[in-house]
Amino acid sequence: MSKVININRLKIELKKDILLDLSFKIKNTTALIGESGSGKSLTLKTILNLLPKNLSADFDYSSDFELNYNNIGFIPQNPFTSLSPMTKIKNQFFCKKESMLLALKKVGLDSWVLERFPNQLSGGQLQRVVIAIAISKKIKLLLLDEPTTALDEKNKKMIIDLIKQLATEFNLTLLFITHDIDSIKDLCENMIIIKKGKIIQDGKTNEILQNPNNEYTKTLIESNFKTRKFRK
Numbered sequence: 001m002s003k004v005i006n007i008n009r010l011k012i013e014l015k016k017d018i019l020l021d022l023s024f025k026i027k028n029t030t031a032l033i034g035e036s037g038s039g040k041s042l043t044l045k046t047i048l049n050l051l052p053k054n055l056s057a058d059f060d061y062s063s064d065f066e067l068n069y070n071n072i073g074f075i076p077q078n079p080f081t082s083l084s085p086m087t088k089i090k091n092q093f094f095c096k097k098e099s100m101l102l103a104l105k106k107v108g109l110d111s112w113v114l115e116r117f118p119n120q121l122s123g124g125q126l127q128r129v130v131i132a133i134a135i136s137k138k139i140k141l142l143l144l145d146e147p148t149t150a151l152d153e154k155n156k157k158m159i160i161d162l163i164k165q166l167a168t169e170f171n172l173t174l175l176f177i178t179h180d181i182d183s184i185k186d187l188c189e190n191m192i193i194i195k196k197g198k199i200i201q202d203g204k205t206n207e208i209l210q211n212p213n214n215e216y217t218k219t220l221i222e223s224n225f226k227t228r229k230f231r232k
């Protein structure tokens with residue numbers, strides 16, 4: 001079983017305005033869903049200790065491990081900008097070559113990647129490299145910020161399937177942030193819906209999809225399925 005992280009209090013203020021006020025559990029595979037501006041990135045930045053200085057944070061959590069650089073992997077939205085462009089892939093890992101090769105193998109890549117620069121790889125390959133770097137660190141929690149947004153449909157599915165497989169194999173706890181319910185419905189067991197910095201609904205993904213208890217959740221679900229039909 002993966003570890004549960006209890007976010008007891010996550011409150012972010014900008015002067016007198018409360019931007020975020022949440023408490024929730026990150027359990028197994030959990031998705032945090034909300035429209036633009038709802039507070040998804042602020043939640044991630046707080047967990048990663050990367051909050052801008054103009055904001056004040058009241059953050060309290062409990063878990064079996066510390067939320068720090070060694071235990072957390074982060075997969076950002078855009079693989080094209082998340083790696084250093086002038087640095088060969090082999091120098092973007094922070095481990096021995098043996099561990100690099102092992103991690104690359106887990107994401108379906110090989111040693112040839114190590115001598116390349118990021119702009120010599122495709123989006124799908126780059127996102128796999130980013131995932132390989134994360135798992136090479138023996139992390140416990142994987143944070144994902146819309147990791148498939150910059151990818152085409154084929155790569156999207158490949159990355160979601162890969163994350164699912166690695167989460168099981170490495171016993172990772174996942175927090176997947178997105179506005180796209182469609183991308184997480186087969187991956188995340190639990191779902192938290194946020195609006196304007198507050199939790200609107202949370203529970204099992206399949207139960208929420210079958211029984212959204214408010215208009216906002218319904219709209220998020222419907223807009224996803226509409227977009228999907230439109231794309232076909």
Ligand SMILES: Nc1ncnc2c1ncn2[C@@H]1O[C@H](COP(=O)(O)OP(=O)(O)OP(=O)(O)O)[C@@H](O)[C@H]1O
Pocket residue numbers: 014019034035036037038039040041042043052054055179
């Ligand atoms: N550094 C900051 N200073 C002031 N306000 C901020 C700052 N960062 C974020 N905010 C505000 O906090 C709210 C939540 O922002 P956040 O970036 O977490 O949204 P989001 O859900 O990630 O949106 P998106 O899906 O568009 O990325 C927004 O109203 C935003 O304007």
